[in-house]
Amino acid sequence: MNLRQFVKYWLWRDTTHHGEFAALRQLMTPDFPRIVVDVGANDGFYGSNSFPFVARGWRSVLVEPHPKVFAKLQKLHHARPNATCLNLACAEKSGTFPLHVGNDGEAPSTSTLSGDPELLKMRTKGMIMVQVERLTDVLATQQIPPDFGLLTVDAEGMDLEVLQGLDFSRWRPRLIITEDYLPKFPAKSELLKKNGYQFQTQIAANSIWTASEIMPLA
Numbered sequence: 687m688n689l690r691q692f693v694k695y696w697l698w699r700d701t702t703h704h705g706e707f708a709a710l711r712q713l714m715t716p717d718f719p720r721i722v723v724d725v726g727a728n729d730g731f732y733g734s735n736s737f738p739f740v741a742r743g744w745r746s747v748l749v750e751p752h753p754k755v756f757a758k759l760q761k762l763h764h765a766r767p768n769a770t771c772l773n774l775a776c777a778e779k780s781g782t783f784p785l786h787v788g789n790d791g792e793a794p795s796t797s798t799l800s801g802d803p804e805l806l807k808m809r810t811k812g813m814i815m816v817q818v819e820r821l822t823d824v825l826a827t828q829q830i831p832p833d834f835g836l837l838t839v840d841a842e843g844m845d846l847e848v849l850q851g852l853d854f855s856r857w858r859p860r861l862i863i864t865e866d867y868l869p870k871f872p873a874k875s876e877l878l879k880k881n882g883y884q885f886q887t888q889i890a891a892n893s894i895w896t897a898s899e900i901m902p903l904a
Contacts, residue, residue, distance in 0.1 A: 699741040701731055704890045706863060707738045710836065713861055713886065713896055719835040720744040723859070725776045725821065725848050726840035728795045729758035735838040735863055735892070740769055744835070747828050751775035751785050751816040754793040770828060774817040775799055776841070778850035787812040788842075798842035802869075805843045820851035836861045843867040846874045854881040862895040 700707045724736035727748035731737055740746045746769045750756045756773040763769040777799055786809045788794030798805055837859035839845045845864040862883065883895040
């Protein structure tokens with residue numbers, strides 16, 4: 687954590703990389719549902735788009751498949767009664783699938799379910815088998831209400847597949863922020879627009895989308 691990041695954390699509990707927290711807050715009305723679901727939560731802190739809301743007491747469901755990374759996530763939030771940590775991944779179908787292990791340490795943040803050769807160049811040759819669930823099933827099991835506040839997705843090239851596993855006729859998060867994988871961005875955009883979401887802004891690799899009834903950024 688550099689000095690700028692430390693100041694952001696100290697003053698606002700903001701762990702986002704590029705001010706995503708401030709942009710999301712601008713889009714939140716006083717009656718905004720205080721529920722966040724984070725798919726690809728990593729350790730729950732470094733560069734986290736969900737931590738600022740978890741730290742403010744929001745009900746949270748935090749999904750992370752890599753067991754060593756999950757252990758850090760669970761340790762960070764074990765004392766928070768409103769935080770539920772799940773050791774699994776999300777995609778368009780359920781099952782047990784190989785997670786390609788990232789090359790950024792023993793508890794890597796860049797592991798992916800994707801078999802895209804371009805993505806695999808940045809991973810080790812190691813794989814671990816992980817449980818994968820559709821986001822729809824996770825939300826149902828956790829009894830998340832249809833109108834919840836924020837969905838954040840950082841799934842290392844699998845943002846489209848995560849959203850394909852969400853039944854938008856049953857759940858309609860008011861805000862969605864995803865880390866984009868450019869080859870899949872057109873398909874993801876089409877999926878979100880078809881389901882009544884509007885693109886609001888791009889912040890580094892993250893795009894922010896709002897349900898159509900949310901006012902756009904000024």
